[in-house]
Amino acid sequence: MRAIRYIFLCFYLFFFCTELNAQQLEWLEVEPGIWKTTIGNPEQYNLLTASGVVPYHEGLVRLEKSSFPLSKSDITAKVVDGKTYLKFPLDKTEQLFGFGLNFKTVNQRGKIMELHVDHYNGSDNGRTHSPTPFYVSSKGYGIFINSARYLKVYAGATVQRDSKNPPKVQDRNTDPDWNPHPYSDGVEILVPAEGVEIFVMGGPTAMNAVQRFNLFNGGGCLPPRWGLGFTQRMERLTDADGVYKEAMAFEEKGYPLDFIGLEPGWQSKSYPNTFEWDKKRFPEPEKMVKELLEKNIRLNLWINPYVSPDAPFYKRLFPYTASHTVWAGVVPDLNTDSARSLLFGALEKNKVSIGISGYKIDEVDGGDGYLWPDLATFPSGISAEQMRQTYGLLMQRYTTKLYQDRNVRTYGLVRGSNAGGVSFPYVIYNDYYNHQDFITALINSGFAGVLWTPEVRASSNPEEWVRRFQSNVFSPMAMINAWASGTKPWTFPEVAPIIKEFALLRMQMMPYWYSEFAKYHFEGIPPFRATNLEQGFQNITPVKETKNDNLEENPYAKAITREIKDQYMAGENLLVAPMFTGQKSRTVILPKGKWFDFYTGKYVGNGEVITTIPGLEKIPVYVKDGGIIPMTKPILHAPKASEKIDIEFRYYGSKPGIYQLYDDDGETYNYEKGEYSVRAIKISKINNKLVGSISVAQKGKPNSINKITYKMMTP
Structure with a gap:
């Protein structure tokens, strides 16, 4: 009996001491829609101090307001034996993106990774050129761990015994659907340090969370024109x-x-x-x-x-x-x-x-x-x-x-x-x-x-x-x-x-x-990004439809909920679907809304899965309804700072379109002092005739535009 009491006491002390190490988290809104908490004693040297960047506050202020996107009580942290243990809640239908520059997978739920700077060697295990400790949820929020350590990530790959949403217990002997990877209701991260800073990026959309992360890190780079x-x-x-x-x-x-x-x-x-x-x-x-x-x-x-x-x-x-x-x-x-x-x-x-x-x-x-x-x-x-x-x-x-x-x-x-x-x-x-x-x-x-x-x-x-x-x-x-x-x-x-x-x-x-890189800098919108960040892919879940008196899965809903890793958005208006060696045709998943062929302006579909046979001469590219693509003449070198160019604004579809054309000298950092201009291009199709306009150039602001023409691409 004495031995049993001793064992019980040891277990009690272990779990009691562990709970003592759990920290009550206090969240402070440090920028609009961005909250910070500190666990334990964070190291002074971290990713933000190494990079020396400061938030682009003006850009963050312009984003849609966001409330704290998670239940604060469901985020837990504790420091044990010189290491910090973090857990973030995870819903059953939630998808996770990020955790660095991965090459084979886009949805990272269920992955176990060690985020470690390394050359990529063929496996999405966390060892990559940029193991960014930031992830984005399909529910419209992001989590950033500001640590310069090798972080161990369990992205919905662990099950705690006191889980609020435990997986179903299965019997492998009798259940043919037995799963060796039970459902997990959390993202757990191990930081090999006695504390860390955590930042939560609000939404309300996944794109907003990405924007906040980029703007918090100074805003995206704006290359010189010649760099493009x-x-x-x-x-x-x-x-x-x-x-x-x-x-x-x-x-x-x-x-x-x-x-x-x-x-x-x-x-x-x-x-x-x-x-x-x-x-x-x-x-x-x-x-x-x-x-x-x-x-x-x-x-x-x-x-x-x-x-x-x-x-x-x-x-x-x-x-x-x-x-x-x-x-x-x-x-x-x-x-x-x-x-x-x-x-x-x-x-x-x-x-x-x-x-x-x-x-x-x-x-x-x-x-x-x-x-x-x-x-x-x-x-x-x-x-x-x-x-x-x-x-x-x-x-x-x-x-x-x-x-x-x-x-x-x-x-x-x-x-x-x-x-x-x-x-x-x-x-x-x-x-x-x-x-x-x-x-x-x-x-x-x-x-x-x-x-x-x-x-x-x-x-x-x-x-x-x-x-x-x-x-x-x-x-x-x-x-x-x-x-x-x-x-x-x-x-x-x-x-x-x-x-x-x-x-x-x-x-x-x-x-x-x-202009798209200017949005990266001023708004935090990546110029090249996943199609599931596109508005037409949001809030769409698998549904059933009636066909020939049988219930079948909607092929479009099924397509967009799978991993989409071979097509992407290029700027505001373009969807690019590359062809690979040996392919004669390929399927493309179009977001909701009308889409048109980039080269011909022909209508191709609306929220559906299409098949294209482009031939070797073309890479499939599609433009959203009302999309405006500013184009110049074929040139051999980027325009100089003082050089003026002709621009043709190509318009697709029938929906009234508006595009923000960015301009500066293309070579210096004077744009940081306000020496840039943004001119609104508006185009409509009225009685099958194109009507276009451009806002007046501001006096004293850069203006590299010479002659302007408008072209209706869609018949």
Whole structure:
């Protein structure tokens, strides 16, 4: 009996002490529709402090008001044994999106992940280029965990014994529908720290929650106009003569080109790097940059941050580096002023200072086989784990500052990011090369607060080349990355006319892309995002319909409640449905509302599943009813700051349309001082005649519009 009492006492003390560790959460509205709570003793170094971003308050104020979207009593948190345990409620029909840049899945409910910066290696297990600790619910709210640690996530994959909504108990011996993964009513997250900050993003829609997250992280980046043009990255050991020849070939063949990317060979030594021009391959870099700029072509330089003993600043940098090396190069501690001054000083001198447009920042993601280990130490005292989670953020932050200090915008590439990176002008890329998964990543980027490019490198046949190129044109960065392959737009002569048509289409659509990126910055709306964020997909549940006296599932309702990972929204008005190698036809799920073919204006459907056979010459693209697409003439380079362009406003459908056309100088940060304009375009079809108007240009505000025309696309 005494032994039984002792055992009971031990159990009582264990559970009593555990409950004592549970914390009563107090929520404070820190921005409109955003609430914060603090558990335990949060670490001072986190994703927001690493990125240095501040909320874009003006944008948040303009959003629809939101009340706290969850039952506060159903959110629980406790600190046990130096770790923080979090649980958020989950309804039975709720879908979850986010948890970073995933490549194979969009709906993350039921997943178990460790959010860990790494190169993507084929599995949606949390190890990815941007493991953003933010998720969005189909019920219209978001959760952001502000921690720079490796977080363990159980996204509706665990069942607590005291669950308010426990799963049905099943007998595997007799129940043929026995499920090894019982229903879970919660999202649980383990933070390996003695406390953390939590932010709840209100709705009322999932899109509103995404907007609040982006605006809270500074608002999306607004690239320079030239960044939305076309870029060609050259082979690894290209020299100056090769650069000139490349630029000349694009011009002679009539292909657009706005910036050229130089790979590791621009440096005297790389892996690890000297950050010095190779004098044999590039004897006069300043002259080369100047001459290319005169042709409206910019240069972007590849780097990774690992410093060679032959770098001129190596010895001075050495005391401010990590205990472990990468490729025998030292790792600068970017949380020290001295390391930042030396590294970014090298990137400024004779690079940014002579007109280099930006950087491609490689190898700040992983993997474990070459990056610093978790047992490495840094002079700043920041742990190796926290540095792994934030190194890409730090590189983006301080390279961006080089350009901000000159009041010149940049646009580049990066391999690693995280929450806090929304406002940085960088696009993620990787070496994983699956076209279908690239499109899924493009969809997920809208939930992760990052931009992603389904870049084109090489292809085994002309069909694959065309299909990859077409979807790349409808993405944040239109790019051929030929660092290893040497491919050109005209590599497959038999399809070169198709490639040229789409390259020029990218340039024609620049007014549209630029206006959509302005919405990313000022409103937090991702320019490329999931179709389930579209209003026509909201509040639709599976229903039954009568057909031939039998009850059958509505195929449309069934389609939109499954995972949609091969079509996406491109800006306000376009739905893009890429084709993949070997496909002759594909199905497209149209949101509620009338949709029209982008190329012909022909009506295609309304809230239904359609089948399209576009041929090799087209990528399926659809425009919503009343959609307006501003287009310019085919051009080879982005317009200069003072250059005026003609714009044709293409109108689709019959519903009265309105579009907000954004304008600024396209090159500087003066828009942050209010030096921009937004002009309302209104178009209606009255008695089958088009009636269009544009609001008057404000005096003293940017106005790059020359001649205006309106075109009725729908017969």
